[in-house]
């Protein structure tokens with residue numbers, strides 16, 4: 029049996045000296061794993077097309093219980109990610125989340141489109157990386173069956189409230205008037221983050237990345253997603269931990285430089 033499809037390489041494992049096993053998020057067949065023979069030979073045309081975070085055209089051939097990739101051609105390599113370790117680690121976290129949430133053998137066109145667009149926006153820098161992360165996480169969770177109910181406060185039905193709260197465990201909203209009845213963990217999302225979250229799950233795909241969120245609200249959205257994912261998905265993501273370490277390191281450096289400059293101007 030042969031499967032011709034395009035897909036994004038979301039994991040790469042070395043097998044023996046010259047071969048590797050890659051995990052691909054395909055357009056029509058969900059996650060597929062395939063062996064690439066001779067992939068590490070510098071003469072192999074399959075080498076770059078089967079690299080991590082490369083979007084390629086693949087030909088999978090079924091050999092007993094496993095797939096072998098007998099041909100692949102690069103469509104996009106997202107060069108800008110390779111020069112920025114923070115973005116690269118974030119993209120690797122996207123891969124870990126995709127591998128966790130996309131089933132095998134099912135149409136995964138929307139997940140692939142989401143992944144490719146998210147990588148595109150990470151590369152272009154047209155949206156803050158942290159916002160791209162939140163959009164990707166929330167939309168992917170919704171596609172995977174973890175769609176929160178963000179229509180209105182689940183107690184009184186009000187649509188907007190200055191002190192709206194998100195309850196990660198139930199994936200619902202409670203307004204500032206009704207929150208007293210809740211003894212579960214809650215995060216205050218107010219107007220801005222509530223609207224942003226609604227946009228991420230209810231908008232048409234073409235408009236998914238077309239909104240803005242105040243810079244000071246981004247950490248709140250990020251916190252919401254971290255809690256929502258950790259409540260519903262029981263696993264740790266290594267690349268996410270690494271990304272957070274890098275971010276905190278670069279924030280500390282920026283703060284140090286700002287403090288030093290301010291001190292210099294005071295003197």
Ligand SMILES: [Zn+2]
Pocket residue numbers: 181182183184185186202203204205206
């Ligand atoms: Zn209410």
